Amino acid sequence: MESLGLRVLWEGQNFARLLGGLWVVVQLSVLSILGSLVLGLGVGLIMTLPYKITRFLTRVYLEFIRIMPQLVLLFLAYFGLTRWTGINLPGFTAAVIVFILWGGAEMGDLVRSIVISIPKNQYESGAALGFTRWQLYRFIILPQAVRSLIPPAMNLASRIIKTTSLVVLIGVVEMLKVGQQIIEANRYTAPTAALWIYGTIFFLYFFSCWPLSLAAAYLEKRWQVK
C-alpha cells in the first residue's frame, strides 16, 4: 500500500506539477516580501514622524489591514474591485498587491517600534556631532534598527510564505492545491497517497523557508555588536 502512494507522486507529470506549484509560491513570496520590506521601511519611518496627520493616516492603514483577515483582503482585491469598478486584476497580481499591503503594514509597525526603542542619547549624540537629520538616520539609527529588525522580519516573511496557500481561493493554483488535486484524483485507487503528497509538500515548504532562516542567522551573527 505504501509503495502505491509513493508511486502516485511519480506518475505522469505529478511531481513536475508540484514543483510548478512551488514556483508559484516562490514567485509570490519573493515579490511580496521584497515589496513589504520597501513599503514597511517607508511606512515605519512615517509612523515615527511628529505630525498628527501622518500618525493618524498610518494608524488607520495599519489597523484596517490588521483587523481584516487576509482572505477578506484577497476577496476585496479580486472580486470586490471587479464588482465595484470593473477592474479585472489577474489573481496573481491581486495576491501580490494584498500581500505587499499587509506585509508593509506589519513591517511598518515593526520598524516604528524598533526606531522609537533606540535610546534617545543616540539621537542626541549624533546631533551633538553635527550630523544632519538624514545622516543621523542613515549612519546611526537605521544600522541599529536593521539589526534588531531581522528576527521579527523573518517571522513576518515566513508567515507570508505560508499564507500564500490562501490564494487558491482567488483562482491561483499553488503547491498545496496541486497536492490536493493529486490526492483527490487518486482517491479511489490510492487512498494512502495523501501521506506521501503532504510529506513531499512539507519538505518543499521547508526547503523554501530554510534558506531564509540560514540567511537571517548569518546576518545576525555578522552584524553582532562585538
Added chain:
Amino acid sequence: MNLHKLAAAVAVAALALSSAVLLSGCGGSAAKKDAGQTAPAKAAFRSVNTIKQSGEVVIGVFSDKAPFGYVDKNGKYQGYDIYLGDRLAKDLGVKAKYVSVEAANRVEYLKTGKVDIILANFTVTPERAQQVDFALPYMKVALGVVSPEKNLITTPEQLKGKTLIVAKGTTAETYFTKHYPQVKLLKFDQYTETYNALLDGRGDAFSTDNTEVLAWALKNKGFKVGITSLGDLDTIAPAVQKGNKELLDFINNDIKKLGQEQFFHKDYQATLASVYGSAVNPDDLVVEGGVVKK
C-alpha cells in the same frame, strides 16, 4: 535631502496605493484594464457572441472533486462536469478554458463575470437561485444508505430501533431526525470516522449522499447500498450570471438536444462508471435532457 519631505512623499504614495485597492471607485481610471476584458460595464457577463468572437468560453470547475471535476496526472481537467464543459464549448464552436473554483467562491466568480459558466457540481437551491441563473439539471443526488450485506437495509422502515451512522451537518442528519425520529442516530464530525464506525459494527447502517456511499461500497467487500435514492432529490445544474439569458437559453437548448443522443449516459460511462461499477444504475444519478425522473 530632507527626511521629512522624503517620508511625506512615501506616505502619499503608500496611501494612494492602498486607497486605490481598498476604496471603491477611486482607482477606476488609473489602473489599467485587463487586455482580454472587453466588457465596458462593471463586472458584466459576456454574451454568446462575445464568447464566440473571443474563441474561448471560460468555465469554472472543481479541480479536486474526483470523479466529477479533477485534474489528472498530466495536468488535464477531467470528470463528469468537464465532459459536459467540453461539449458545450464544442457546440459553441470555441475552446473551453477551465478555471479552478472552490465551493465557497463559485457564486462570486459568476457575479464578477470572471467565468461565463459554472460547472462545479453546483446543487440547485432556492437561495442560490436568487444569486445566479441555473440552467436545466444534468445530474441528481439523493441520500443513500449503506449496510453490511448480511443485514442489508433496503427500506428506511427497517431502521426503526436500529442505529444509523451519520456525519454531523449533512442532509442525512436532518432528514432522518425529521422523518424517522425512531431511528437512533450515531453522529460523527468526519467522514473517515463514520466509515470506520460502520466497519467496526458500531451501527447498523450509514447514510449520506448516494454518490459518496455508492463509491465507498464498491471498494469495501461485504457492504452494499440497499437504498440508493432516498429523501429530497437535489439536482445539479450549470449556472450563469444572473440575467445572461442568451447564454442560459443556449445551454438549455443544448442540454435538451443532448438528451436525444443520451449524452449524459455516455458521460457516465466515460467518467463515473469506473468508480461506481455495475452495482449502480446510471439512472440513479444521470438526468437526460433536463427532465428529472424520480
